[in-house]
Amino acid sequence: TEGPIDFAPIARATAGASGADLANIINEAALRAVRQGRSAVQQNDLEESVEVVLAGYERKNTTLSPKERQMVAYHEIGHAIVAARQGDQAPVHKITIVPRTSGALGYTMQIDESDRYLVTKEEAFARLATLTGGRAAEELVFNTVTTGAANDIEQATKIARAMVTRFGMSDRFGMIALESETNPYLGGNTALTCSSETAAQVDQEVMNIISKAHERAIAILKDNVDKLHELARHLLDQETISGDEFLRILNG
Numbered sequence: 001t002e003g004p005i006d007f008a009p010i011a012r013a014t015a016g017a018s019g020a021d022l023a024n025i026i027n028e029a030a031l032r033a034v035r036q037g038r039s040a041v042q043q044n045d046l047e048e049s050v051e052v053v054l055a056g057y058e059r060k061n062t063t064l065s066p067k068e069r070q071m072v073a074y075h076e077i078g079h080a081i082v083a084a085r086q087g088d089q090a091p092v093h094k095i096t097i098v099p100r101t102s103g104a105l106g107y108t109m110q111i112d113e114s115d116r117y118l119v120t121k122e123e124a125f126a127r128l129a130t131l132t133g134g135r136a137a138e139e140l141v142f143n144t145v146t147t148g149a150a151n152d153i154e155q156a157t158k159i160a161r162a163m164v165t166r167f168g169m170s171d172r173f174g175m176i177a178l179e180s181e182t183n184p185y186l187g188g189n190t191a192l193t194c195s196s197e198t199a200a201q202v203d204q205e206v207m208n209i210i211s212k213a214h215e216r217a218i219a220i221l222k223d224n225v226d227k228l229h230e231l232a233r234h235l236l237d238q239e240t241i242s243g244d245e246f247l248r249i250l251n252g
Contacts, residue, residue, distance in 0.1 A: 001040055001041050001042070002038065002039075002042050003042055003043065004043070005041075005042075005043055005046065007046075009047070009093075009111055010025075010050060012111045012112050012113070013047075013050050013093070013109070014054075015112070015115075015116075017053075017054075021053055021054075024053045025046065025049045025052075026049075028049035028052050028053060029045040029048075029049040030045075032045045032048060032049060051100075051109070055100045055102050055104055056103075057100065057101045058098050058099070058100060058101075059098075059100055059101050062099040062105075068105075069097060069236060070236060071138060071142060071146055071148065072097045072106045073097050073106070073232045073235045074141050074142070074228070075106065075134035075135075075137055075138055075148050076095050076097060076106045076107065076108050076134065076235065077095065077228055077231045077232045078133040078134045078135075078136055078137025078140075078217070078228065079130055079133040079134045079137075079152075080092045080095050080133075080231070081137075081221060081224050082129055082130045082132075082216075082221065083108070083110060083130040083133070084246070084250055085220045085224065086126040086129060086220070087126075088120070088122050088123040088126035088127075089123075089126050089127065089130055090110035090111055090112040091110060091111065091113060091243055092108060092109070092110055092246050093109045093110060093111040093242070093243045094109040094240065094242055094243060095107075095108045095109070095235060095240070095241050096239065096241075097236070097240075098239050098240060104151075105148060121163070121167075121169045124159060124163055124167075125213055125216075127159060128156050128159055128160060128209065128210060128213035129213040129214070129217045129220070130217070131152045131153075131159075132149075132152065132156060132210065132213050133220070133221070134148065134152055135149040135152065135217075136214060136221055137221055139218070140218065140221050140225070140228075141228070141232075156213070157206065157210065160206045160209045160210050161202070161206050162179075163209060164202055164205050164206055164209070165178040165179035165190075165192070165202060166179050170209070172205050173201075177193065178192060178194045178202060179191065179192050179193060224250075227249070227250050231249055231250065
């Protein structure tokens with residue numbers, strides 16, 4: 001390596017990554033250094049390699065229409081503002097609208113400042129609000145929705161369902177295990193352990209929780225609509241901004 005390397009943010013950004021992913025990150029960092037004519041890995045090599053392994057390579061030859069770029073920018077800033085305006089969320093580290101080979105047209109990276117082993121009900125709900133922040137921004141600004149929220153919706157559904165069926169975080173069902181992990185070593189498949197009637201009620205409760213989180217996201221963005229527009233314009237101009245830059249504008 002070359003220069004001081006702070007592994008703490010790298011470790012936090014890769015929480016939950018497999019050993020193979022970590023090996024790929026190190027290899028990718030070394031390749032990046034070689035491509036730039038250097039014989040040693042630097043901090044930025046490791047940080048960029050994390051994004052490559054987790055989100056894919058930058059795909060700058062992907063040409064979005066001006067309207068699509070604008071929608072992606074508002075979507076990502078929506079996530080970031082909702083995250084920043086809640087006290088139970090990891091800080092925003094980076095926001096970009098540069099497409100990746102994974103298919104992502106942009107993303108907002110959050111990194112916890114310390115190791116986390118437990119998640120409170122309030123933190124889980126705040127995460128749901130953050131996940132719905134992109135869709136909320138689309139609705140608020142463009143009065144429509146796009147396919148860009150597909151992964152957000154999938155993640156939100158998984159979290160809300162776990163809150164109801166596994167973590168006892170539902171007022172309606174309380175501390176009842178309604179779902180069990182059938183194969184924790186091969187993908188962590190889960191199966192409901194309740195009647196079909198109760199399963200339908202679970203689905204309704206999951207929808208209710210996500211709907212409430214979405215309402216919170218809408219409210220936060222309405223309260224920060226001027227900053228939403230300002231930050232989206234800035235992101236469109238820069239394509240990628242740091243968390244510090246984002247907070248400076250948001251709180252300025």
